[in-house]
Amino acid sequence: MALSKIFTIRYYAKNTGFFLVIFYFFFGIVPGGQLLSYHHTLIKGFTGSMDFLALVCLAWLLYNLKCIAFVVNVLSTKEHTFLYGTLGLLDGVTKWRTWLWLHMNLYAPVLIYSCIAAGIAIQLHFYPSAVIIGLFNIIMLIAPLWLYDHKMKHPGTVSFLARWQQWLNKTIRKSLWALYGYELLNNNIKSLAIAKVVSGLVVIATCSLMGTYDERFILVGFLVCILAQVILIYNHRRFDDLYLSLLPQLPVPVWKRYLQTGLLYLVLLLPESILLAYKVWQQAAPAHLIMLVATGVSVLMLLRSLLYFPRMDQDRYFRWVLIIIVSLLFLGLARLYWYGIILLQVPAYTIFYNRYYRYEAPLEKVD
Structure with missing residues (x-):
């Protein structure tokens, strides 16, 4: 008892x-x-x-x-x-x-x-x-x-998780652009694991429910996978505010920072992308797989860029998530996939370029 x-x-x-x-x-x-x-x-x-x-x-x-x-x-x-x-x-x-x-x-x-x-x-x-x-x-x-x-x-x-964190921190050299990825593996592994399990279930359910191959059906499933990642992107801003607020002072061009952020999100989407490629590789054209991954990274890039507006709270953020996903669904139905990627990347880079050096972390988030 x-x-x-x-x-x-x-x-x-x-x-x-x-x-x-x-x-x-x-x-x-x-x-x-x-x-x-x-x-x-x-x-x-x-x-x-x-x-x-x-x-x-x-x-x-x-x-x-x-x-x-x-x-x-x-x-x-x-x-x-x-x-x-x-x-x-x-x-x-x-x-x-x-x-x-x-x-x-x-x-x-x-x-x-x-x-x-x-x-x-x-x-x-x-x-x-x-x-x-x-x-x-x-x-x-x-x-x-x-x-x-x-x-x-x-x-x-020491617990296994603590030993894992010690090994990760001592063994692997960390690039500045990848620090948030290491943060997820160290201190937010539960959120990361939940997002990946949900995404994996969505990919398998999508491929199982699909009769004949249709890239539009796959795109809908992959967009649901993106929804499982949005809270990780929202927390990316908080991590930068707390630990990397001095990063903009380093002499690195904005375009390079943008590409590094895109590379981070590409790595973040690798598990879903690999699983999806494994499930449909016999039916899907390589261009379709590239399109899906490019769409996912572009969505995450736009969502991250929007967070450089200081008044972008969680409510506004999720409204934009809904608007972006619904817009992509309509473009997908019309098979305008690459136009959708362009419509995501242009505002994402424009906002990133104009807001990156002007963004200041709210004081309450830094303290």
Whole structure:
């Protein structure tokens, strides 16, 4: 009971908002009478496609890492050092049973849903998917137990994430234009991972739902992927305001800074671009793939340029996001793809050129 208060109850209380969003997405947006058919179709979709199943497993892995990080953080706090004198004394089967029960309580939402998914996969004769789901969840339950036991035996050790950050910072030389990318990998990896998982699911769903190949259908899916990145672009301004406010004083031409920003966003879109190319490379013309990537980078460049207007708050920013995406959808329907890229790049570079040196970070964001 004491462990439940320390770990389980505190975990679900701390992540109430997260679970409300997940509950709304999986249950709130679906009418009650269609709830079972909705989830049956969803499970049929990802158990019938190995690519889709791989992304679902990745999402489950991220949730499991969230559970592990919570337990490790609790064990690392000063007020819970007494746990080393209680849990640390457990041995043998009792120790592993205690850690397994504790972790299962946190991993329960995924465990329950995955068991249902495995049952439906067997019913639909998707036996390889059922085996993968079963083995995956066994690993998700057993692997953390070793980590918890290692933490109890070595309480002063640095976490894997901290070691990853240290290795990244010491090993790789950072260019100024790529600093925000390293910031995402270091301190905002959760937001980056969520954006990439959502984008991956969108790409797979788009390619799965498309009958005959149509680049306009692919463009719509890729624009939805861009929507998953917009909050990362909005936070780019805050990062520059806080840490790179002196960057404009360096003797670098504006056109070069613009190209460097575009290169950063090209790297940011690489996972979706590679996955999309893998899914449609037998059907899509190379020009179509280049067009999609160029459109994505151009949208992000325009959104970043708009943030050089000091009064561009979050509400105005998302209004512009909607206007830009809707405009591109109409141009895509008319197959005016390259005109759309030009219509994005011209204002993006014009705003960037005229506002870059005139932009001043608001004082409240710098303090």
